[in-house]
Amino acid sequence: MKEALYPAFGVLLVDDEPPWLRSLSMSLEGPGGITNITQVSDSRQVLALLEQQDFGLVLLDLTMPYLSGEELLSKLAEEHPDLSVLVMSGLNQVETAVRCMRLGAFDYLVKTDDEDRIIDAVRRAIRMQELQRENKEMRRRFLNDRLECPQAFAQIVTQNKAMRSIFQYIEAVAKSTQPILITGESGVGKELVARAVHNLSRSDGPLVSVNVAGLDDSVFADTLFGHRKGAFTGADETRSGMVEQAAEGTLFLDEIGDLSLSCQVKLLRLLQEGEFYPLGSDIPKQMKARIVVATHQDLAQKRAAGSFRKDLYYRLRAHHVHIPPLRERKDDIPLLLDNFLEEAARLFDKKVPSYPKELVTLLSTYSFPGNLREMRSMVFDAMSVHNSRMLSMTPFLNAMEEQGERPAPSAAGSGENVFYGCDELPTLGEAVEQLVNEAMRRCEHNQSIASRILGISQPALSKRLKLLRKE
Numbered sequence: 001m002k003e004a005l006y007p008a009f010g011v012l013l014v015d016d017e018p019p020w021l022r023s024l025s026m027s028l029e030g031p032g033g034i035t036n037i038t039q040v041s042d043s044r045q046v047l048a049l050l051e052q053q054d055f056g057l058v059l060l061d062l063t064m065p066y067l068s069g070e071e072l073l074s075k076l077a078e079e080h081p082d083l084s085v086l087v088m089s090g091l092n093q094v095e096t097a098v099r100c101m102r103l104g105a106f107d108y109l110v111k112t113d114d115e116d117r118i119i120d121a122v123r124r125a126i127r128m129q130e131l132q133r134e135n136k137e138m139r140r141r142f143l144n145d146r147l148e149c150p151q152a153f154a155q156i157v158t159q160n161k162a163m164r165s166i167f168q169y170i171e172a173v174a175k176s177t178q179p180i181l182i183t184g185e186s187g188v189g190k191e192l193v194a195r196a197v198h199n200l201s202r203s204d205g206p207l208v209s210v211n212v213a214g215l216d217d218s219v220f221a222d223t224l225f226g227h228r229k230g231a232f233t234g235a236d237e238t239r240s241g242m243v244e245q246a247a248e249g250t251l252f253l254d255e256i257g258d259l260s261l262s263c264q265v266k267l268l269r270l271l272q273e274g275e276f277y278p279l280g281s282d283i284p285k286q287m288k289a290r291i292v293v294a295t296h297q298d299l300a301q302k303r304a305a306g307s308f309r310k311d312l313y314y315r316l317r318a319h320h321v322h323i324p325p326l327r328e329r330k331d332d333i334p335l336l337l338d339n340f341l342e343e344a345a346r347l348f349d350k351k352v353p354s355y356p357k358e359l360v361t362l363l364s365t366y367s368f369p370g371n372l373r374e375m376r377s378m379v380f381d382a383m384s385v386h387n388s389r390m391l392s393m394t395p396f397l398n399a400m401e402e403q404g405e406r407p408a409p410s411a412a413g414s415g416e417n418v419f420y421g422c423d424e425l426p427t428l429g430e431a432v433e434q435l436v437n438e439a440m441r442r443c444e445h446n447q448s449i450a451s452r453i454l455g456i457s458q459p460a461l462s463k464r465l466k467l468l469r470k471e
């Protein structure tokens with residue numbers, strides 16, 4: 001399997017003391033998990049190296065022969081303004097630090113034996129550089145308005161503009177090491193989006209999915225982190241957890257909004273420290289997988305209510321994708337209908353049927369509380385009983401009826417005053433006539449759909465239409 005480098009860009013360590021370079025590099029690679037490192041002890045080589053390779057971060061010593069750190073820093077600011085430079089000096093001098101920051105350094109660090117402090121500072125600088133790159137990439141993609149890897153989204157049928165923007169956003173952030181939070185109502189396609197993120201990510205490791213709803217503390221820890229043989233009664237074999245199984249691929253945690261508070265602490269620790277302990281082991285393992293989480297719940301609301309940790313919430317939503325419900329992307333309905341019909345026809349070994357054009361109108365008037373999953377199963381139900389050339393609308397109407405929903409939520413139904421701005425009210429007869437005509441127009445003169453919109457039976461509508469025609 002190909003080793004994924006972290007970060008995706010190079011980190012250049014510049015210092016004239018080879019022993020310091022070696023020990024810094026070992027700290028960053030070992031406990032820091034930073035793997036894309038190059039060392040250079042002659043500051044004169046730095047500019048040439050930057051031309052040859054993609055570096056995003058330079059850790060720069062100040063006191064060096066030939067070209068001093070400060071001289072190099074001002075050249076870097078001039079010639080490579082997008083590069084992050086973290087100055088590391090043996091001098092604890094405020095004036096020097098201020099000068100370096102003015103010259104454009106991202107941070108100033110006094111050389112210390114405190115490994116954790118250095119690692120934290122380097123990670124912060126990496127994160128900032130990642131964000132800058134993502135931002136730039138996103139701007140470029142939005143301006144281009146094109147997808148670089150449309151095949152990654154092949155399973156997601158859509159022609160909707162908002163969905164296309166989401167794809168562009170995903171392409172821009174998919175290679176980041178930060179978590180991605182996917183939200184949206186049940187059945188909108190969050191799992192498909194998680195798959196697309198995985199398809200686009202940096203490595204070719206597996207996609208491992210775990211539904212974390214209702215897992216108690218110990219099952220959650222065992223599922224994610226695994227255990228050693230003998231860790232608890234019944235642990236007859238050492239078993240790796242999902243984090244390890246995901247290796248350098250993607251760990252997809254579904255229903256994250258249902259995670260208990262104690263499990264949230266465990267997940268937060270995993271994200272913060274990038275390592276975990278299998279049950280019964282005191283040797284930490286490094287997490288290499290990318291984390292993608294999804295929920296149909298409103299996490300911001302849960303956070304406000306105190307049932308979702310604030311720190312975890314902010315960590316998870318480093319990148320956030322919200323998928324709109326189907327009722328907000330009705331332009332997708334015809335395409336989805338054709339797609340689901342083809343899928344169902346293959347399953348039932350039937351010919352793809354034609355359908356009345358009013359079917360699209362009918363589906364567009366429905367709110368689809370179960371989103372694409374509901375639409376898919378409606379189509380599959382209809383296809384399972386279908387046996388003529390033309391698909392019947394009855395199974396669709398029945399399914400909507402079962403949900404207790406009449407199609408076409410009207411302005412009146414939503415509580416809005418339809419007579420607002422109307423100086424003179426119509427008579428009751430005129431209002432009825434206009435309402436019936438409008439319902440018929442919206443349903444392309446299909447009486448069964450129009451009668452549902454109006455909340456009357458089809459024979460009652462037919463009678464009313466006859467009367468109107470006589471008048």
Ligand SMILES: Nc1ncnc2c1ncn2[C@@H]1O[C@H](COP(=O)(O)OP(=O)(O)OP(=O)(O)O)[C@@H](O)[C@H]1O
Pocket residue numbers: 155156157158184185186187188189190191192193254295296372373376
């Ligand atoms: N754009 C789409 N094109 C084709 N099929 C889709 C699309 N979106 C969703 N589906 C189908 O709808 C069903 C539900 O999708 P998915 O499981 O990804 O939704 P979800 O948001 O993860 O749901 P839940 O919140 O219940 O876990 C699946 O059968 C999926 O294949």
